[in-house]
């Protein structure tokens with residue numbers, strides 16, 4: 408089992424930003440009270456909050472990749488407060504459960520918004536652009552309509568869009584129905600990720616390019632990395648799927664790669680073919696569907712799912728080009744400037760692993776395909792949990808379920824691969 412993700416291509420979002428100097432902060436000691444493993448949104452939030460709660464104490468934050476290059480800098484930048492996955496049909500979720508879930512994620516949004524404002528993080532934070540959940544087929548239209556009814560039962564009343572409205576807005580006849588999604592903001596994800604890392608409290612010692620290879624069994628924990636050993640009394644495991652290689656949630660998560668691409672900047676004629684709005688976001692109504700954004704004169708497209716193994720970049724490009732062409736046949740070109748894959752950690756029942764693993768060891772992993780806000784709030788709450796703080800939010804988080812057991816290999820692979828193939832077939836034109 409690999410210790411950390413290693414991608415075939417860089418993140419397109421990160422490539423759009425200026426060069427950044429990696430942080431490999433010097434430390435005067437290799438012995439810490441607190442260490443955090445993995446600096447995605449979850450780890451950044453945990454490290455920040457731990458430093459706030461214990462002023463004067465150094466917090467070691469270890470990241471195998473560089474900031475902006477992990478899944479946190481490769482996603483589509485939708486800050487969603489959905490109780491479930493972005494595309495899942497929310498019908499059937501109980502109101503009380505959904506309200507508590509959304510309350511948690513909203514708290515993540517509020518915290519991020521405040522940090523972005525306080526530190527003037529330049530990440531194209533945008534709460535005005537319309538972001539919708541769209542259906543291309545009658546079956547998915549039905550499920551999006553059911554989702555709307557469920558939202559209405561939760562006292563939300565999302566706007567609806569007909570085919571002509573969608574055609575005007577997006578410039579394509581592809582979609583037949585949509586509702587306003589529960590997206591609260593859109594961001595440039597790599598810029599947000601960098602901004603959060605670069606404004607951590609000074610007591611957080613961030614070491615990029617440092618992969619944790621193994622973790623001792625009990626406190627004080629011996630942390631072995633490719634850059635030497637560290638020891639910590641408390642360890643926070645926030646490295647998502649690769650927590651499995653450290654013995655955490657081994658039979659609770661699977662890895663699904665999904666793929667993103669960005670076009671070059673488009674000229675005015677081409678942009679006009681992407682509809683009347685300067686910017687928009689489309690989430691799929693089916694979970695095997697396609698996400699898109701019109702942003703900063705480019706089109707972003709995200710789609711495809713593969714079990715535990717990343718497609719080659721040429722294959723990912725071919726797949727995404729086909730989906731782009733299908734939706735916008737009149738574009739002069741369907742070229743992409745950047746194509747990349749990204750890893751998500753999925754659980755069987757969409758619950759995330761959160762809490763104490765053993766004395767001194769805490770983990771928050773498995774945030775699935777909508778983890779920017781969820782990871783952020785869970786990282787913050789994990790730090791508070793370990794520090795003995797109590798709040799209604801933390802209680803709500805602790806009362807949520809945990810991921811269910813998954814069968815071992817090869818049954819897991821066979822089951823997941825068959826399910827992906829079936830759902831992709833079922834998705835049809837939603838892909």
Ligand SMILES: Cc1cc2nc3c(=O)[nH]c(=O)nc-3n(C[C@H](O)[C@H](O)[C@H](O)COP(=O)(O)OP(=O)(O)OC[C@H]3O[C@@H](n4cnc5c(N)ncnc54)[C@H](O)[C@@H]3O)c2cc1C
Pocket residue numbers: 410411412444445446447448449450469470471472476477478479480481482483484485486487617618619620645646647648649650665666667709748749750751771772773774775776777778779780782
């Ligand atoms: C293409 C794509 C599109 C997506 N779109 C959205 C979206 O629009 N909105 C949304 O909310 N979510 C989206 N997601 C999901 C979102 O990116 C994740 O849920 C989120 O990144 C989870 O954050 P995290 O900090 O828990 O994990 P990660 O972001 O995976 O961070 C874990 C970090 O740990 C590091 N690490 C791993 N192993 C080790 C180790 N052994 N030692 C040290 N470091 C290690 C990794 O390099 C990584 O940086 C998308 C994901 C992908 C791939």
